[in-house]
Amino acid sequence: MDTSSVLQALRRESLDIYNRLHSIADDAAFVVHVHTFYPNIPLVPNLRCGAWYTDPAIASSIPAYFKSTDGHNNNWSFNLRRPNLHLLPFIVEHNSIVLVDSTRAGKRIPDALSKTVPIWCAVVNRAIIRRHPGPDKASWDNALYTPPGAVSAQEHHQIELRIDAWAEALQRSSFELPALPAPLRPFWITPATTTFPTLSTSSNASFLPVICLSASRQSDDARRPHGFAYVQGSGDDHELWSMGLTPAHYWRHTSTLLSASRSELPELVKTLILSDSARELPVSIDEGSLTKIAKVQGRLQIGTYRDVERAGWAKDLVYVLLPATSEVPMPTPGPKFMTIPLALRIKTHLNQTILSRAVPFIGSELAHGRTVCIVCGGEKPGKEGDVADEGVAVLLAALVVFFSDEGVYIGEDTAGALENNEHTSDKETDDTDSWSSSASKHMKIPMGIDKMSIRTRLEWVIACRPAINPARVTLKRLNEFLLSGEHVRRCYIVT
Numbered sequence: 001m002d003t004s005s006v007l008q009a010l011r012r013e014s015l016d017i018y019n020r021l022h023s024i025a026d027d028a029a030f031v032v033h034v035h036t037f038y039p040n041i042p043l044v045p046n047l048r049c050g051a052w053y054t055d056p057a058i059a060s061s062i063p064a065y066f067k068s069t070d071g072h073n074n075n076w077s078f079n080l081r082r083p084n085l086h087l088l089p090f091i092v093e094h095n096s097i098v099l100v101d102s103t104r105a106g107k108r109i110p111d112a113l114s115k116t117v118p119i120w121c122a123v124v125n126r127a128i129i130r131r132h133p134g135p136d137k138a139s140w141d142n143a144l145y146t147p148p149g150a151v152s153a154q155e156h157h158q159i160e161l162r163i164d165a166w167a168e169a170l171q172r173s174s175f176e177l178p179a180l181p182a183p184l185r186p187f188w189i190t191p192a193t194t195t196f197p198t199l200s201t202s203s204n205a206s207f208l209p210v211i212c213l214s215a216s217r218q219s220d221d222a223r224r225p226h227g228f229a230y231v232q233g234s235g236d237d238h239e240l241w242s243m244g245l246t247p248a249h250y251w252r253h254t255s256t257l258l259s260a261s262r263s264e265l266p267e268l269v270k271t272l273i274l275s276d277s278a279r280e281l282p283v284s285i286d287e288g289s290l291t292k293i294a295k296v297q298g299r300l301q302i303g304t305y306r307d308v309e310r311a312g313w314a315k316d317l318v319y320v321l322l323p324a325t326s327e328v329p330m331p332t333p334g335p336k337f338m339t340i341p342l343a344l345r346i347k348t349h350l351n352q353t354i355l356s357r358a359v360p361f362i363g364s365e366l367a368h369g370r371t372v373c374i375v376c377g378g379e380k381p382g383k384e385g386d387v388a389d390e391g392v393a394v395l396l397a398a399l400v401v402f403f404s405d406e407g408v409y410i411g412e413d414t415a416g417a418l419e420n421n422e423h424t425s426d427k428e429t430d431d432t433d434s435w436s437s438s439a440s441k442h443m444k445i446p447m448g449i450d451k452m453s454i455r456t457r458l459e460w461v462i463a464c465r466p467a468i469n470p471a472r473v474t475l476k477r478l479n480e481f482l483l484s485g486e487h488v489r490r491c492y493i494v495t
Contacts, residue, residue: 015240015241016229016241016262017241017242017243017245017265017266017269018228018262018265019228019229019230019231019234020231020234020235020238020241020242021234021250021257021258021265022228022230022258023216023228023229023230023231023232023234024052024053024234024235024250025254025258026230027053027102027191027215027216027217027234028052028053028054028055028215030191030215030217031043031053031054031055031100031213031215032055032058034098034189034196034213035058035098037196038096038098038196038199038211040094040201041094041096041097041098041201041209041211042059042060042062042090042094042097042098043058043059043060043097043098043100044059044060044062044063044064044087044090044097044098044099044100045059045060045063045064045100045101045247046063046064046065046066046099046100046101046112046113047063047064047065047467048235048238048247049101049102049110049233049235049236050063050064050099050100050101050102050215050235051063051235051247051248052102052234052235052238052247052250053100053102053215053235054100055251056248056251057251059100060090060097062086062087062090063467064084064087064099065082065084065466065467065469066082066084066099066101066112066113066116066117066120067079067082067112067116068103068110068111068112068116069111070082070111070112070115070116070119071111071112071114071115071116071119072111073155074158076115076119076158076159076162077119077166078119078120078123078166078167078169078170080169080170080173080175080455080459081458081462081469082462082466082469083170083173083175083462083466084120084466085124085175085176085177085463085466086463086466088124088177088178088180089178091180091184091208091210092178092180092181092208094201095201095202095203095205095208095209096199096201096208096209096210096211097210097211098211098213099113099117099210099211099212099213100213100215101113101212101213101214101215102214102215102216102232102233102234102235102236103214103216103232103233103236104232104233104236105218105232105233106218107150107218108149108150108190108192108214108218109147109150109188109190109212109214110214110233113188113212113213113214114146114147114150114151114188114212115146115151115155115159117186117210117212118144118145118146118151118159118186119144119159119163119166120184121145121183121184121185121186121210122142122143122144122145122163122167123163123166123167123170124167124170124177124180124184125140125142125167125180125183125184126142126163126164126167127167127168127170127171127177128171128177128178128179128180129142130167130168130171131171131177132177132179139206140182140183141183141185141206141207142183144156144159144160144163145185145186146159147188150188173456173459174295174456174459174460175459175463176463180208181203181204181208182205182206182207182208183207183208184207184208184210185207185208185209185210186209186210186211186212187199187209187210187211187212188211188212188213188214189211189212189213189214190213190214190217190218191214191215191216191217191218192217192218197209197211199211216232216233216234217232218232219232235247242269243266243269243270244269244270244273245269245272245273248276249272249273249276252272252276253272256268256272257269257272289303289307289310289311290302290303290307290308290311290373291303291307291464291465292464293395293399293460293461293464294460294463294464295403295407295460295463296399296403296407296409296460297407298371299366299371299372299409300362300371300372300373300374300395300398300399301317301371301372301373301374302373302374302375302376302387302391302392302395302461302465303373303374303375303387304375304376304377304378304386304387305323305375305377305378306378307375307378308373308375313335314335314373315335316335316371317335317370317371317372317373318335318336318337318365318370318371318372318373319335319336319337319338319372319373319374319375320337320338320340320358320361320362320372320373320374320375320394321337321338321339321340321375321376322339322340322341322342322354322358322374322375322376322388322390322391322394323339323341323342323376324341324342324377324388336365336370338357338358338361340353340354340357340358342354342376342388342390350390350393350474350477350478350481351477351480351481354390354393354394355393355394355397355478355481356481358374358394358397358398359394359397359398359401362394362398362402363398363401363402363411366398366402366409366411367411372398374387374391374394374395374398375391376388376390376391376392376394377391386465386467386468387465387468389470389471389474390474392461392468392470392474393470393474393475393477393478395461396454396457396458396461396478397478397481397482399457399460399461400445400446400449400453400454400457400482401444401445401446401482403457405453405456407460410446445482449482449483450483451479451483454475454478454479454482458470458475
């Protein structure tokens with residue numbers, strides 16, 4: 001067999017779902033072992049990979065969103081679009097957390113745990129010192145800590161030089177930073193760790209431990225005595241091998257999946273996915289309920305179709321529905337709503353159709369004291385994903401146009417202009433396009449807004465729903481819509 005054939009065989013073996021699931025089970029057993037050593041410290045999966053290794057029966061329902069790309073060499077970053085500040089109250093409550101993740105062959109610790117999390121700890125510590133100065137902070141250890149075996153001294157130094165700038169950016173942001181009782185401090189555990197660190201989790205400890213647990217073992221011997229080839233970091237990039245299976249499916253049917261033969265497994269996976277879809281099983285740990293934007297007292301809400309199905313259609317809400325397909329549930333028994341189908345070409349459709357129709361509609365409803373909920377994404381059972389970018393863009397546009405930088409409603413000025421165009425039916429009617437076109441011509445964009453205004457609103461949204469992370473192209477289109485002159489915006493109006 002030539003080299004090319006060998007490489008192809010190895011690739012097929014690494015993508016084999018039988019090998020992957022059994023490797024995940026092998027690694028998950030180590031996570032359980034660590035949990036028995038720290039039974040009072042909650043397990044927090046670092047999405048998406050970490051959810052494969054954390055049994056929901058023992059794991060926290062609060063996930064983390066630390067990305068390895070923020071720790072890649074020469075690409076180090078503290079990303080304000082992934083600040084993970086929702087973890088801070090949880091860490092304070094339990095005095096520690098165990099972050100679970102994994103990495104593919106070649107490393108013992110993923111960059112997310114070896115660099116992104118250490119950056120996060122140091123930046124948050126220094127930002128809190130700036131935001132909440134006081135004599136109690138004088139003794140805080142706010143140094144950068146990285147695992148020596150995974151991060152060289154030179155790379156550590158290069159990261160250290162950037163920490164203060166990132167901390168200043170965080171403390172100047174609109175994010176709330178709680179006054180932590182002690183600084184964060186990362187620690188690392190891998191399957192090669194022989195002695196687990198003994199940590200104090202009392203309320204008067206000198207630091208709050210953030211234990212970074214890398215679940216997969218680094219091994220040159222891919223074989224196991226139980227008949228499968230071990231694949232390090234099997235949970236990574238599961239779209240390539242899982243056949244639609246998600247961590248939620250896996251943990252619901254672990255014993256069934258692991259007892260199936262290699263030949264039985266593909267058909268079994270299809271059957272289980274269909275069965276779980278009928279039961280409306282959540283497909284990911286971060287699926288929840290409709291999200292109220294706290295900064296504006298919940299007057300604007302956002303969520304997926306799956307979220308609103310779980311919550312139920314509320315008669316006291318007005319909905320802006322952005323379906324990707326025609327086969328989506330509709331509000332019953334009939335709250336007020338506007339439907340704007342999505343299109344493949346977001347570049348033009350977002351500005352020309354979605355924003356120009358949705359924003360004036362939202363403005364009219366807000367002007368009459370109503371609460372508006374934007375629903376986008378999650379229509380297909382068994383399909384992963386949070387709110388689609390178009391829904392986030394509509395929400396951000398409404399926050400910019402109708403609320404001040406302090407979150408105060410400023411839409412009264414548009415109420416008179418929009419009142420005569422109000423869509424009054426309890427159901428969507430055929431005149432929605434003409435209504436939104438007429439209303440758009442009267443829509444006023446507040447003076448003085450800029451990219452920082454949009455960034456601040458995005459921070460409000462991320463603080464309430466951390467999984468939201470719109471693409472740069474979406475934000476670029478939103479900037480064009482909001483920051484262009486009125487004569488340019490008129491070109492977007494549907495006629």
